[in-house]
Amino acid sequence: AQSVTQLDSQVPVFEEAPVELRCNYSSSVSVYLFWYVQYPNQGLQLLLKYLSGSTLVKGINGFEAEFNKSQTSFHLRKPSVHISDTAEYFCAVSDLGTGFQKLVFGTGTRLLVSP
Amino acid sequence: EPEVTQTPSHQVTQMGQEVILRCVPISNHLYFYWYRQILGQKVEFLVSFYNNEISEKSEIFDDQFSVERPDGSNFTLKIRSTKLEDSAMYFCASKVGLLYEQYFGPGTRLTVT
Numbered sequence: 001a002q003s004v005t006q007l008d009s010q011v012p013v014f015e016e017a018p019v020e021l022r023c024n025y026s027s028s029v030s031v032y033l034f035w036y037v038q039y040p041n042q043g044l045q046l047l048l049k050y051l052s053g054s055t056l057v058k059g060i061n062g063f064e065a066e067f068n069k070s071q072t073s074f075h076l077r078k079p080s081v082h083i084s085d086t087a088e089y090f091c092a093v094s095d096l097g098t099g100f101q102k103l104v105f106g107t108g109t110r111l112l113v114s115p
Numbered sequence: 116e117p118e119v120t121q122t123p124s125h126q127v128t129q130m131g132q133e134v135i136l137r138c139v140p141i142s143n144h145l146y147f148y149w150y151r152q153i154l155g156q157k158v159e160f161l162v163s164f165y166n167n168e169i170s171e172k173s174e175i176f177d178d179q180f181s182v183e184r185p186d187g188s189n190f191t192l193k194i195r196s197t198k199l200e201d202s203a204m205y206f207c208a209s210k211v212g213l214l215y216e217q218y219f220g221p222g223t224r225l226t227v228t
Contacts, residue, residue: 034216036219042221043119043206043219043220043221043222044158044206044208044219045219046216046217046218049216051214090157090158092158101213102148102160102163102171102173103148103150103158103160103208103217104160105157105158105159106157107156107157108157
C-alpha cells in the first residue's frame, strides 16, 4: 500500500518569493507521482506528473517538481509566486502495477500568497 | 478542451434517503473513478470502474454504495441510505488509459441533514 505525507498544512509566503511544498511518499512498488491544485470551490487540476525519465518535471503555471527516489520525495517548487497561486496543493501517488492505479493523496498544503 | 462534468453541484438530502450523483467522463476515456473529500480532510479513493465492472473499491465503499454506467456516457454513484457522515465533496475522475493521468470533475457537494 502507498501513503503520502505532506508535512506542511499551510505555507504563507509573500508575492514574488520562492516556495517549496514538500511531499514524501511510501510504497513497496514503483510509483507514478502527481501534484494537483484545488482553487477555492473548484475541482482538482493536474499541475504536473512524474511517470519516468528526467527526475525534474515541469508543469503548468511555472511550477516544477523533482523526484528523488533515494529520499522518496517529490517536492514542488516555484521560483516566484503570484497572488493567484493561493490554493490547496495535493501530492498523490499511484502504483505502476497491474491494478487500476487509484490515486492516494496526501492531506494537502494550503499555499497563502500575500502582497 | 474536453472536461469531466458532474451534476448537481450541490445536493442536500435527509438521512436515510437515496442519492444519485452523476458524472459525464471525457468521451474517449475508459477508466472511471469516484473519490470523496470530507471537509478539511484529504481526498479519498472510493471505487474504480473499467469495462462495465468495478475493478477496485475501498473500505469506505460498502453495500450502501453502487456505481453504474447506464448508457455509455454517464457514470453514476448511488448511495442507498445516506448517513450524516456521507456529507462530503464527491469527485468523479476518468482517464483514457493506464499510463495516463486522471482528469477530475468539479465535484458534487453532498450535505446530509
